[in-house]
Amino acid sequence: MAQGMPGGTGAGSLLSILRDGRARTRAELVQLTGLSRSAVSQRIDALLHQRLILPAEDTTPSGGRPATAFSFNREARVVLAADLGVTHARIAASDLGGAVLAERAADLPIDRGPEPTLSWVLDTFRELLAECGHPASDVCGVGVGLPGPVDHESGTAVNPPIMPGWDGFPVPGWLGERLGVPVLVDNDVNIMALGEHWAVHPEVEHLIFVKAGTGIGCGIIAGRRLHRGARGAAGDIGHIRIPTIDQVQCRCGYIGCLEAVAGGAALVARLRDAGLDVADGRDVVRLTKEGNPLAIRLVRQGGREVGSALASIVNFFNPTMIVIGGDLVEAGDHLLAGVREMVYGRSLPLATQSLSIRASELGDRAGVTGAAVMVIERILDPKTVDRSVST
Amino acid sequence: MAQGMPGGTGAGSLLSILRDGRARTRAELVQLTGLSRSAVSQRIDALLHQRLILPAEDTTPSGGRPATAFSFNREARVVLAADLGVTHARIAASDLGGAVLAERAADLPIDRGPEPTLSWVLDTFRELLAECGHPASDVCGVGVGLPGPVDHESGTAVNPPIMPGWDGFPVPGWLGERLGVPVLVDNDVNIMALGEHWAVHPEVEHLIFVKAGTGIGCGIIAGRRLHRGARGAAGDIGHIRIPTIDQVQCRCGYIGCLEAVAGGAALVARLRDAGLDVADGRDVVRLTKEGNPLAIRLVRQGGREVGSALASIVNFFNPTMIVIGGDLVEAGDHLLAGVREMVYGRSLPLATQSLSIRASELGDRAGVTGAAVMVIERILDPKTVDRSVST
Numbered sequence: 001m002a003q004g005m006p007g008g009t010g011a012g013s014l015l016s017i018l019r020d021g022r023a024r025t026r027a028e029l030v031q032l033t034g035l036s037r038s039a040v041s042q043r044i045d046a047l048l049h050q051r052l053i054l055p056a057e058d059t060t061p062s063g064g065r066p067a068t069a070f071s072f073n074r075e076a077r078v079v080l081a082a083d084l085g086v087t088h089a090r091i092a093a094s095d096l097g098g099a100v101l102a103e104r105a106a107d108l109p110i111d112r113g114p115e116p117t118l119s120w121v122l123d124t125f126r127e128l129l130a131e132c133g134h135p136a137s138d139v140c141g142v143g144v145g146l147p148g149p150v151d152h153e154s155g156t157a158v159n160p161p162i163m164p165g166w167d168g169f170p171v172p173g174w175l176g177e178r179l180g181v182p183v184l185v186d187n188d189v190n191i192m193a194l195g196e197h198w199a200v201h202p203e204v205e206h207l208i209f210v211k212a213g214t215g216i217g218c219g220i221i222a223g224r225r226l227h228r229g230a231r232g233a234a235g236d237i238g239h240i241r242i243p244t245i246d247q248v249q250c251r252c253g254y255i256g257c258l259e260a261v262a263g264g265a266a267l268v269a270r271l272r273d274a275g276l277d278v279a280d281g282r283d284v285v286r287l288t289k290e291g292n293p294l295a296i297r298l299v300r301q302g303g304r305e306v307g308s309a310l311a312s313i314v315n316f317f318n319p320t321m322i323v324i325g326g327d328l329v330e331a332g333d334h335l336l337a338g339v340r341e342m343v344y345g346r347s348l349p350l351a352t353q354s355l356s357i358r359a360s361e362l363g364d365r366a367g368v369t370g371a372a373v374m375v376i377e378r379i380l381d382p383k384t385v386d387r388s389v390s391t
Numbered sequence: 392m393a394q395g396m397p398g399g400t401g402a403g404s405l406l407s408i409l410r411d412g413r414a415r416t417r418a419e420l421v422q423l424t425g426l427s428r429s430a431v432s433q434r435i436d437a438l439l440h441q442r443l444i445l446p447a448e449d450t451t452p453s454g455g456r457p458a459t460a461f462s463f464n465r466e467a468r469v470v471l472a473a474d475l476g477v478t479h480a481r482i483a484a485s486d487l488g489g490a491v492l493a494e495r496a497a498d499l500p501i502d503r504g505p506e507p508t509l510s511w512v513l514d515t516f517r518e519l520l521a522e523c524g525h526p527a528s529d530v531c532g533v534g535v536g537l538p539g540p541v542d543h544e545s546g547t548a549v550n551p552p553i554m555p556g557w558d559g560f561p562v563p564g565w566l567g568e569r570l571g572v573p574v575l576v577d578n579d580v581n582i583m584a585l586g587e588h589w590a591v592h593p594e595v596e597h598l599i600f601v602k603a604g605t606g607i608g609c610g611i612i613a614g615r616r617l618h619r620g621a622r623g624a625a626g627d628i629g630h631i632r633i634p635t636i637d638q639v640q641c642r643c644g645y646i647g648c649l650e651a652v653a654g655g656a657a658l659v660a661r662l663r664d665a666g667l668d669v670a671d672g673r674d675v676v677r678l679t680k681e682g683n684p685l686a687i688r689l690v691r692q693g694g695r696e697v698g699s700a701l702a703s704i705v706n707f708f709n710p711t712m713i714v715i716g717g718d719l720v721e722a723g724d725h726l727l728a729g730v731r732e733m734v735y736g737r738s739l740p741l742a743t744q745s746l747s748i749r750a751s752e753l754g755d756r757a758g759v760t761g762a763a764v765m766v767i768e769r770i771l772d773p774k775t776v777d778r779s780v781s782t
Contacts, residue, residue, distance in 0.1 A: 009400055009425035034400035036427055149741055158741060206621055218707070222613045229709025230597055233741040240703040241737060243634040252739070312631040312700065313707050316609070318620020346632060348643070350540055350549060350624040 009035055011043040011389045012382025015052055015072065019380065021097075023056035023071040044070060046389035051076040074099070077140035078132070079375045080125045080179075083188060083367030084117065086110050086147050086162060086214060087280075090368045091121060093128040096140075096376055098198065098369065101132035105364075110147060113165035118174055125179070140379050142175055142183040143371030145191040147215075152232050155185035161251060184374050186228075188367050189235055192360075193219025194226055195370030196323050200361045206319045209360070210237075212306060212335060213281055213326035214264040220317075238263065240309045262305035264328055267298050281327035288331040299331045303338020310339065311346035318351045325360030400426055402434040402780045403773025406443055406463065410771065412488075414447035414462040435461060437780035442467040465490070468531035469523070470766045471516045471570075474579060474758030475508065477501050477538050477553060477605060478671075481759045482512060484519040487531075487767055489589065489760065492523035496755075501538060504556035509565055516570070531770050533566055533574040534762030536582040538606075543623050546576035552642060575765050577619075579758050580626055583751075584610025585617055586761030587714050591752045597710045600751070601628070603697060603726060604672055604717035605655040611708075629654065631700045649700050653693035655719055661689055672718035679722040690722045694729020701730065702737035709742045716751030 017032055018024060024032070029040045047053040048070075055067030074097035083090045087110070092103035104124055110117060121144075129136060148160025155172035157163055172183035186194075193209035201207060207221040216238040220227040227234050238259035239252050250260035260266055264281035271278045271287065274294055278284060287295035310322065322343070328335050340357050347355075360366055378384060408423055409415060415423070420431045438444040439461075446458030465488035474481045480499035484492045495515055501508060512535075520527060539551025546563035548554055563574035577585075584600035592598060598612040607629040611618040618625050629650035630643050641651035651657055655672035662669045662678065665685055669675060678686035701713065713734070719726050731748050738746075751757055769775060 034426070034430070039425070206618075220707075222618055223616065225614065227597075227613055227708075229742070230711040230746065231709060231741055231744050233739060233744075234707065234709035236706050236709075236739055236742065237703075239739050240706055254737075309703065312628075312703055315627050315631055316611075316625065316704050316707070317618070318622060318625035318627075320621040346645075348624060348627055348630050350622055351620070351627065353622050353624075355621065 009033065009039075010382060010386035011046045012380075012385030014040070014043045015047055015380065015385050016382055018053060018070065018072040021072060021074075023069045025069045029070075043389075047385075050389055052385070072096075076138075077379070078129065078134045078138045079141055079143065079372045079379070080128070080139055081143045081368045081371035081375070082121050082125075083145045083191065083371055084108065084110055084121070084147065085188060085367075088364075089117075089121070090364065091124045091128065092368045092372065093125070093132055093134070094372045096380065098372055098376060101134070102128040103368065104128065110163050110166070114169040114171065114174070118171065122175065122178055136179070139179060139181050141181050141375040142179060143191070143373075143375040144171055144175070144183065144185045145188040145367045145371050146171075146185060147188045149233060149236070150185055150187045150190075152184075152186050152190075152228055155183060158232075182375075182378070184378060186371075186374060187217075187232075189217040189219040190226055190228065191219070191368075191370030191374060192325055192362075192366040193221055193235075193323075193370065194373050195366040195368070196325065196360055196362050197221045197224070198373045199369050201321060201323075204320045206317065207321045207323060208310075208313070208317070208319045209323045209325060209366070210306065210310070210339075211326035212262075212264070212302070212324060212328040216259045216263050216306065216326075222317075237309055237313070240312075242305050242308060244305070258305060258309050262302035264326075267295075267302060267328075270298055271295060282330075285327060285330045288334060295331075296334050299328065299334045300338040302328070303335040304342050305338075306335075307339040307342025308346065311343050314343055314347040314351050314355065319355065322355065322357045323360050324357070325363065325366055329359050330363075400424065400430075401773060401777035402437045403771075403776030405431070405434045406438055406771065406776050407773055409444060409461065409463040412463060412465075414460045416460045420461075434780075438776075441780055443776070463487075467529075468770070469520065469525045469529045470532055470534065470763045470770070471519070471530055472534045472759045472762035472766070473512050473516075474536045474582065474762055475499065475501055475512070475538065476579060476758075479755075480508075480512070481755065482515045482519065483759045483763060484516070484523055484525070485763045487771065489763055489767060491760075491763075492525070493519040494759065495519065501554050501557070505560040505562065505565070509562065513566065513569055527570070530570060530572050532572050532766035533570060534582070534764075534766040535562055535566070535574065535576045536579040536758045536762050537562075537576060538579045540624060540627070541576055541578045541581075543575075543577050543581075543619055546574060549623070573766075573769070575769060577762075577765060578608075578623075580608040580610040581617055581619065582610070582759075582761030582765060583716055583753075583757040584612055584626075584714075584761065585764050586757040586759070587716065587751055587753050588612045588615070589764045590760050592712060592714075595711045597708065598712045598714060599701075599704070599708070599710045600714045600716060600757070601697065601701070601730075602717035603653075603655070603693070603715060603719040607650045607654050607697065607717075613708075628700055628704070631703075633696050633699060635696070649696060653696035655717075658686075658689050658693060658719075662686060673721075676718060676721045679725060686722075687725050690719065690725045691729040693719070694726040694731075695733050696729075697726075698730040698733025699737065702734050705734055705738040705742050705746065710746065713746065713748045714751050715748070716754070716757055720750050721754075 053070045054073045056069040089108035149158045157166040175183045209219045218235040239257040248260040250257035444461045445464045447460040483494035540549045548557040566574045600610040609626040630648040639651040641648035
């Protein structure tokens with residue numbers, strides 16, 4: 001199979017053309033690829049053999065002659081996805097087009113450690129497969145999001161601050177051994193950015209997805225691709241220093257980090273100090289929705305602190321769009337109003353000229369969607385397809 | 392010509408393969424592209440006709456038979472490049488491999504306005520062409536850098552604060568009319584980043600080039616490509632708010648911008664307040680080199696302010712490398728020491744694990760190199776080549 005040409009001329013590139021869902025005739029494929037008729041036929045045969053394409057129904061001639069048109073078969077494989085948060089998990093099975101076939105949400109504390117957590121994930125994957133009627137042999141890959149820094153290449157967590165036992169645990173090895181397919185791992189904010197961009201804003205060139213929950217972090221789409229940075233640490237805005245009057249100690253050891261000032265845990269602590277009965281970010285959201293003035297004021301001020309950090313980032317990165325997600329965004333417009341106030345007030349006019357700041361549309365499904373997309377993009381990458389059809 | 396395949400199968404893709412300078416035989420090109428022998432021959436003929444490739448000397452057979460191997464002809468065209476600063480300009484002619492054939496540096500105040508400035512540039516382009524013995528018909532494109540925000544698509548300056556008369560002036564139209572070739576324009580920091588990355592650090596994935604001169608700005612390479620942002624405003628870090636004790640008024644209208652605190656103009660003003668005779672950043676550099684304690688202290692503190700803004704950016708972007716350029720970096724290690732102190736002290740450990748912070752190696756040639764590279768990458772882009780050989 002040809003490998004030298006940028007973009008490739010193999011079966012994978014032909015499949016890329018068909019991924020938009022439109023059926024194409026052999027003649028169209030010859031014209032679109034510049035390949036010879038026989039080369040196109042050879043690649044079609046390989047993709048048919050893998051069931052990645054199907055003869056388009058309305059063009060299949062009768063009498064046993066070969067089909068003339070083909071389309072992408074998004075149901076050829078199943079992708080399994082898990083978004084593991086600090087206390088909750090969401091698991092899904094989807095097709096190669098990203099459509100969810102079955103899903104499950106549950107309380108699942110990540111601090112139970114990797115083996116108990118992943119055993120539960122594995123059992124749930126099997127239940128979901130049974131539910132949507134696919135055999136395990138249809139699974140082509142698994143995507144996992146973890147709530148901490150992840151080395152995407154090895155798929156392991158790197159010194160995660162709130163995940164005892166996970167540091168360096170071989171997630172891809174453990175799950176891969178049991179499922180026999182590739183396992184991709186990334187941190188939760190990266191997959192949320194990937195999911196929201198892919199499902200809601202695919203046309204947006206540069207997007208920042210901010211997760212405002214217990215902690216604060218962001219995922220970055222630059223030039224429509226996920227930007228992970230040199231060590232996979234990109235987007236860790238929770239530890240940007242914010243000039244505040246209170247010298248708040250952060251769990252990272254420093255003073256005045258954004259997360260220590262404006263994160264969900266910080267808001268919970270301050271509401272408790274005021275004598276209110278709050279356990280986590282969901283209680284903060286509840287109080288805000290009930291109209292508690294202190295909760296509203298704290299959420300809005302938290303938005304301002306996030307916005308103050310983002311104002312510098314907007315000058316630097318000039319994003320097309322900022323999407324705010326995470327538990328705290330459920331508190332309604334108070335958080336967004338605070339973010340907008342500071343970003344539009346403090347960034348350069350040219351950088352905010354066409355900037356849109358909005359709430360996540362996928363909400364708590366952003367992560368699991370992105371975990372599936374991460375796998376789909378890898379599996380359907382022309383180079384991966386070329387390798388899989390030539391073996 | 393085939394257009395549908397990602398990456399293309401046209402003459403441009405074939406030229407991309409040959410740009411590394413190695414000669415390849417027809418058989419190798421067939422193998423590398425996956426194209427038929429006749430398709431490869433057709434593309435070779437088109438590129439030979441344009442002189443973009445040449446028969447490799449050691450493989451040209453005697454007796455009039457067609458050549459068997461071909462290599463990229465970097466001398467086929469000339470690129471003209473101009474890096475226009477606030478007070479200085481550097482002009483160069485280079486080949487398609489980026490090698491400088493002739494160059495000139497001169498004092499040229501940008502506030503003389505676009506027509507006088509560009510007339511001088513045009514005259515200098517003609518002198519350089521005569522110097523290197525190329526006719527005007529060899530010129531394939533012009534690259535221009537301007538010291539202010541530029542809309543790269545239209546090639547015009549957008550509300551530049553220190554360039555009277557330039558706002559919206561059609562630089563590509565004015566020069567293009569007189570030279571008959573495409574003219575690309577970008578801001579000075581973007582082309583400096585492009586030049587330094589291309590010439591010195593092509594293997595670096597994510598690079599931030601900071602220009603510390605009269606003003607402060609940066610150019611961003613993300614995934615080995617220039618990141619311009621949604622409105623071409625990316626990299627404008629000079630107006631990030633720095634928490635300082637002095638409430639310094641910035642020329643942008645706000646208080647406490649990085650540039651107002653740590654830019655060359657700010658240092659000049661403070662040295663003057665101390666009774667020293669300084670006109671511009673070059674005097675600050677001179678004083679620092681002479682060992683003036685106040686100048687050294689101010690440059691080092693300026694480095695700390697720049698580093699404090701960069702610490703947040705490092706958490707967000709996780710660059711592989713930060714390169715510091717601009718006039719002030721000539722002051723030696725004082726500026727870099729201040730930057731390093733704050734970035735390594737304030738960024739997250741994972742984000743600085745393999746981060747390198749260094750001075751520009753191209754120095755005042757970074758901009759003109761980048762202006763040429765911007766044109767070369769456009770001219771040799773497979774799609775551009777496909778269009779040029781098919782007309």
